Amino acid sequence: MSDKNYLDEIRNFCIIAHIDHGKSTLADRILEQTSTVAARDMEEQLLDNMELERERGITIKARAVRLNYKADDGNTYVFNLIDTPGHVDFNYEVSRSLNACEGAILIVDASQGIEAQTLANTYLAVEQDLEVVPVINKIDLPSAHPDEVKAEIEDVIGIPADDAPLISAKMGINIKEVMEKIVSAIPAPKGDPDAPLKALIFDSYYDSYKGVIVYVRVKEGSVRAGDRIRMMATKAEFQVVEVGYMGATELVPAEELRAGEVGYIAASIKSIGDTKVGDTVTRCDMPADEPLAGYRSVNPMVFSGVYPADGSKYGDLRDALEKLRLNDASLTFEPETSIALGLGFRCGFLGLLHMEIIQERLEREYNLDLITTAPSVVYKIDRMSGETIFIDNPMNFPDPSEIKQAYEPMVEAHVYAPSDYVGNIMELCQQRRGVFKDMKYIDKTRVDLHYDLPLNEIVYDFFDALKSRTRGYASYDYEFKGFVPSKLVKLDILLNGDIVDALSFIVFADSAYPRARKITERLKEHIPRQLFEVPVQAAVGGKIIARETIKAMRKDVLAKCYGGDITRKKKLLEKQKEGKKRMRQLGSVEVPQEAFMAVLKLDDE
Amino acid sequence: MIGLYIHIPFCLSKCPYCDFYSVQYSRRAAQEYAEAVIRNIRHYSKKYDTVYFGGGTPVLLYEYIGKILKAADITGNAEVTVEANPCAVTPDIAKRLASAGVNRVSLGVQSMNRNELSFLGRRHTPAQVQAAFTNLNAAGIGNISADMMIGLPGQNESSISGTASALKEYGAKHISAYILKIEENTPFARQDISLPDDDRTADLYLFTVRELAGLGFAQYEVSNFSIPGYECRHNLKYWRCKEYIGIGAAAHSYYKGRRFSVPPDIGAFTASDIQQTSVTDENPGGWEEYAMLKLRLTEGITFDEAGRFGKADELRRNAAKLPPELVNITKNGVNLTAEGFPVSNAVIGRIIY
Numbered sequence: 001m002s003d004k005n006y007l008d009e010i011r012n013f014c015i016i017a018h019i020d021h022g023k024s025t026l027a028d029r030i031l032e033q034t035s036t037v038a039a040r041d042m043e044e045q046l047l048d049n050m051e052l053e054r055e056r057g058i059t060i061k062a063r064a065v066r067l068n069y070k071a072d073d074g075n076t077y078v079f080n081l082i083d084t085p086g087h088v089d090f091n092y093e094v095s096r097s098l099n100a101c102e103g104a105i106l107i108v109d110a111s112q113g114i115e116a117q118t119l120a121n122t123y124l125a126v127e128q129d130l131e132v133v134p135v136i137n138k139i140d141l142p143s144a145h146p147d148e149v150k151a152e153i154e155d156v157i158g159i160p161a162d163d164a165p166l167i168s169a170k171m172g173i174n175i176k177e178v179m180e181k182i183v184s185a186i187p188a189p190k191g192d193p194d195a196p197l198k199a200l201i202f203d204s205y206y207d208s209y210k211g212v213i214v215y216v217r218v219k220e221g222s223v224r225a226g227d228r229i230r231m232m233a234t235k236a237e238f239q240v241v242e243v244g245y246m247g248a249t250e251l252v253p254a255e256e257l258r259a260g261e262v263g264y265i266a267a268s269i270k271s272i273g274d275t276k277v278g279d280t281v282t283r284c285d286m287p288a289d290e291p292l293a294g295y296r297s298v299n300p301m302v303f304s305g306v307y308p309a310d311g312s313k314y315g316d317l318r319d320a321l322e323k324l325r326l327n328d329a330s331l332t333f334e335p336e337t338s339i340a341l342g343l344g345f346r347c348g349f350l351g352l353l354h355m356e357i358i359q360e361r362l363e364r365e366y367n368l369d370l371i372t373t374a375p376s377v378v379y380k381i382d383r384m385s386g387e388t389i390f391i392d393n394p395m396n397f398p399d400p401s402e403i404k405q406a407y408e409p410m411v412e413a414h415v416y417a418p419s420d421y422v423g424n425i426m427e428l429c430q431q432r433r434g435v436f437k438d439m440k441y442i443d444k445t446r447v448d449l450h451y452d453l454p455l456n457e458i459v460y461d462f463f464d465a466l467k468s469r470t471r472g473y474a475s476y477d478y479e480f481k482g483f484v485p486s487k488l489v490k491l492d493i494l495l496n497g498d499i500v501d502a503l504s505f506i507v508f509a510d511s512a513y514p515r516a517r518k519i520t521e522r523l524k525e526h527i528p529r530q531l532f533e534v535p536v537q538a539a540v541g542g543k544i545i546a547r548e549t550i551k552a553m554r555k556d557v558l559a560k561c562y563g564g565d566i567t568r569k570k571k572l573l574e575k576q577k578e579g580k581k582r583m584r585q586l587g588s589v590e591v592p593q594e595a596f597m598a599v600l601k602l603d604d605e
Numbered sequence: 606m607i608g609l610y611i612h613i614p615f616c617l618s619k620c621p622y623c624d625f626y627s628v629q630y631s632r633r634a635a636q637e638y639a640e641a642v643i644r645n646i647r648h649y650s651k652k653y654d655t656v657y658f659g660g661g662t663p664v665l666l667y668e669y670i671g672k673i674l675k676a677a678d679i680t681g682n683a684e685v686t687v688e689a690n691p692c693a694v695t696p697d698i699a700k701r702l703a704s705a706g707v708n709r710v711s712l713g714v715q716s717m718n719r720n721e722l723s724f725l726g727r728r729h730t731p732a733q734v735q736a737a738f739t740n741l742n743a744a745g746i747g748n749i750s751a752d753m754m755i756g757l758p759g760q761n762e763s764s765i766s767g768t769a770s771a772l773k774e775y776g777a778k779h780i781s782a783y784i785l786k787i788e789e790n791t792p793f794a795r796q797d798i799s800l801p802d803d804d805r806t807a808d809l810y811l812f813t814v815r816e817l818a819g820l821g822f823a824q825y826e827v828s829n830f831s832i833p834g835y836e837c838r839h840n841l842k843y844w845r846c847k848e849y850i851g852i853g854a855a856a857h858s859y860y861k862g863r864r865f866s867v868p869p870d871i872g873a874f875t876a877s878d879i880q881q882t883s884v885t886d887e888n889p890g891g892w893e894e895y896a897m898l899k900l901r902l903t904e905g906i907t908f909d910e911a912g913r914f915g916k917a918d919e920l921r922r923n924a925a926k927l928p929p930e931l932v933n934i935t936k937n938g939v940n941l942t943a944e945g946f947p948v949s950n951a952v953i954g955r956i957i958y
Binding site: 531532551552553554555556557558559560562563565566567569570576577580588 | 828857
C-alpha cells in the first residue's frame with residue numbers, strides 16, 4: 001500500500017474571498033467542470049447547504065468536497081476543496097481549514113479590489129505557508145479594472161499576480177484556467193501513510209444515524225474502519241465505524257484514509273464536544289507522540305439572554321438549542337431566569353454575526369419567536385474579598401461596594417478602508433474609546449488603521465456604524481487581546497417604576513449617561529402608548545439619570561358598527577389577541593418584542 | 606321579536622370616505638332590486654318590531670318602500686327607519702315616506718360647516734339640512750336622527766358646537782357622531798389627507814360628548830346620543846346581541862343562531878330567487894362577542910350577564926386592573942366612561958383577554 005505516488009495526484013486547497021466576491025459561485029463552477037455533480041442535482045451554490053447561508057451569501061461552517069479533475073497533462077487529479085467561513089467571528093475555524101490545505105485560491109473582485117476579511121485570511125494562509133493562487137473574478141462587469149487589482153494584490157499581499165486567471169465565475173469564463181493553475185501551482189501534499197496517525201479535525205457535524213461525522217485532513221499515517229482512535233486534546237476514544245470521502249451530495253465510504261487525503265470518520269460519536277475543531281486524531285494502537293500544532297479551545301466572546309416570546313415554548317427552545325449545539329460546539333447555553341422574561345437561556349457566541357445566525361436559525365428552522373437581551377461581553381471582576389469572578393450576565397453584576405477592580409475585554413482591531421475615510425473612522429474609534437496604535441498605507445489609496453478597542457464597544461453596532469461612515473467601503477477584523485482595568489457600572493431600565501432586569505446592561509461609566517438617554521428614547525419609540533402614562537427611566541445604582549414618558553393612549557376605537565356587520569370588529573379582536581401574544585407583560589406595561597430588539601441597535605449617529 | 610335590515614346599495618355618487626358597498630343608481634336596477642327584496646321578505650316570513658333601510662342611499666327607492674313594508678309583517682309600534690340625504694327629502698318625498706309607514710329618518714348631515722361638507726364631498730348645503738327637518742316634521746315624522754363627523758382636518762370646537770346646536774334647534778332627537786376614519790380603497794385613502802392626531806381627535810370627541818350632553822343628548826353608545834327615549838331600537842339590537850335578518854346585497858344577519866352575510870353583488874342578489882348567504886360565524890353569541898358589543902353601550906355589562914358565561918369574576922378582575930377614569934365598576938357591573946370610549950378597542954381587549 002505504500003505507493004507514494006498517490007500523493008502527487010492530490011491537491012488540497014481552499015478558496016479565500018470576501019462576501020459577495022464569488023466564492024460559492026466559483027465553487028459551483030468547479031463542481032460542474034469536474035462533473036462531480038449531475039446536472040439535475042446542480043443547485044446554485046451547492047456548497048453552502050444551509051438555507052440561511054444561501055440567503056446571506058456567507059459560509060457559516062467549513063465544508064469540504066472531493067472532486068476528480070482530468071488535467072491537460074493527461075493525469076486525473078483528486079481535488080479536495082475545503083470551504084472556509086468568511087467572517088471574523090469564525091477566525092479560528094478558518095485557520096484550521098487553511099491548515100488542512102497546501103494552497104489557497106484567492107478570489108478578488110475585479111471592480112472592488114481586496115477587502116479586509118480577505119486580507120486577514122490571506123495573511124493567515126501565507127503564515128501557514130500555503131501557496132496562494134490569485135484569481136480575479138467578475139471581469140465581465142463594466143466597472144472591472146483587473147490591472148489595478150493585480151497591482152494591488154502584488155503591493156498588498158506581496159505575491160505575483162501577473163498571470164492570475166481573469167475569470168467570471170458567474171458567466172463560466174476561464175474556469176478551466178483556474179483548474180490548471182490548481183494542478184500546476186499548488187503543491188501536492190506530503191506525508192507518510194505508514195507513520196503514526198495524525199489527522200487534523202477541521203469540521204464536524206451531527207448526523208442522526210451515524211453520530212458525529214468528523215472531517216479530517218490526514219497529515220500522517222492512515223485510518224480505517226475498525227481502528228480504535230483517540231482525540232488527543234479531549235482524550236475521547238472511539239471505534240471507527242466508517243471512513244470515506246465527501247462527495248458533492250453524499251458521503252462516499254472508502255477502505256481507508258491515508259496521509260495527504262481529506263475525508264471523514266464516523267465512529268458512533270455521541271457528542272460534538274468530543275470532536276473539537278483543531279484537535280488531532282490518532283490511533284490507539286500506534287499513537288502519535290504529540291498532536292499537530294495550533295489547537296486551542298474556542299471560547300464564546302458575546303453573551304445574550306434568549307427567551308421564547310411565548311413562555312410555554314421554553315422546552316422547545318431548549319430542544320432547538322441542543323440540536324444546534326450538536327453541530328456547533330462553539331455555541332454555549334445554560335438556563336437563566338429573568339423576572340421580566342421568565343425562563344430562558346444565557347447563550348454564548350463567538351461574535352455578533354454568530355449570535356444573529358443562531359437566532360435566525362432558531363426562529364426559522366425551529367419556528368420559535370424569540371426575545372433576545374442586549375449582547376454582553378465577559379467582564380472580569382476582583383471582589384473586595386479577593387475573589388476574581390467573570391460575569392457574562394448583567395443580572396449578576398455585584399454591588400459597587402463589593403468591587404475592588406473591574407476589567408473589560410480589549411481587542412486588537414484592524415480597519416481597512418479607502419484613505420478618504422480615515423477622519424470618519426478615527427472619530428468613530430475615538431467615540432468607542434479606541435486607542436490608536438498605528439496606521440499603514442496598504443497601497444496608494446487604502447489604509448489599515450490599527451486600534452485597541454474595548455470589545456463591548458464593538459459588540460453592539462460597530463460594523464453598521466463603520467459602514468455608514470465609509471459608504472460601506474470599510475471592513476474590519478479583530479482578535480482578543482486581554483482584560484484591562486475599567487470603570488464599569490450597571491445601567492438599569494425602569495418601566496412604570498419597576499426595573500426590567502432583561503434590559504439591564506453593563507457599561508463604561510462615562511458612557512452611562514448618553515447610553516441611558518439613547519435607550520430611553522428608543523424604548524419610548526418602540527413601546528406603544530398604553531392606557532396610562534408610562535415613565536421610562538434609566539438608573540445607575542438607584543439614581544435616575546434619564547427619563548422619557550410614554551403618553552397614555554388616546555384613540556383606539558371602531559366608531560361604526562354598520563348594518564349589524566360585526567365581522568370587522570371581530571377581526572380587530574382577533575388581531576388584538578394575536579398582538580397580545582407578541583407582547584410581554586412587564587408589570588403593568590405591555591412591551592412588544594421589537595422594543596427588546598431596538599435597544600440592541602443603538603447607532604449613535 | 607327580531608329586527609329587519611334592508612340594504613339599499615344605490616347612490617347617486619360615492620362619498621370619498623365611504624367604503625360600504627354601493628353602486629350607481631339606475632331606475633331599472635332599483636326596481637328589480639326592490640322586487641328581489643320583497644321576494645326575500647316573503648321567504649323569511651317573520652314578524653318584526655324594527656325595520657331599518659340602510660345604504661347606500663335608501664331614500665332613492667322611496668317609491669318602493671311602501672310596497673316593501675307591506676310585504677313584511679310589522680308590529681303596530683314598530684320603529685321604521687330610512688336613511689336619507691338631506692337634499693333628497695323634499696316635501697313630497699317626506700309625505701310619501703310617512704304614508705309608506707316610515708316613522709324615523711336618519712339624515713346624513715355630517716356637518717353644518719360648508720368647508721367640512723365640501724371636504725366630505727357631500728351634495729347638500731346647510732340650508733337643505735334645515736329644509737329636510739322642516740319637511741319631515743311637516744309630514745309627521747318627528748323622530749329624526751342626524752349623522753355628524755368628528756376629527757375632520759382643521760376641525761375645531763366651534764364648528765362641532767355649531768353643527769350640534771343647529772341640529773338641536775331643527776329638532777333632531779338623535780345624533781350619531783362618528784370619528785372619521787380613512788378606510789382602505791376609498792378616494793380618501795389615495796389622497797394625502799392629514800387628520801388631526803390621536804390626542805386632538807380624542808379631545809374633539811370628548812368635547813362633542815360634553816357639547817351634546819349640554820344640549821340634552823345623552824350618550825348611550827360609543828358614537829350614539831339621543832334625547833332620552835329616542836335611542837335607536839333597531840341598532841340597540843346589534844349591540845345587545847339580538848337577532849335580525851338582513852336582506853340585500855352585502856347585508857348581514859344574525860338569525861337562528863348563526864351570523865351570515867349576502868355577497869356584495871347586486872346582480873347576483875336580483876337574479877336569485879332567494880338571496881345566497883354565506884356563514885360568517887357558525888357559533889356566535891359567545892362571551893367575547895357579547896362583551897365586545899355590550900361594552901359599546903353606556904349601560905355596559907352586568908355581573909349577572911357575565912355570570913351567564915361564567916365570566917363574572919374575570920370581568921371584575923380585569924376591569925379593576927384598568928385606569929378608573931376609563932371604566933366604571935359598580936355593584937351591578939362594568940361600563941366604559943366617556944374617556945374610555947375613544948380607547949374602547951384597547952379597553953375591551955383587556956377586559957376579555
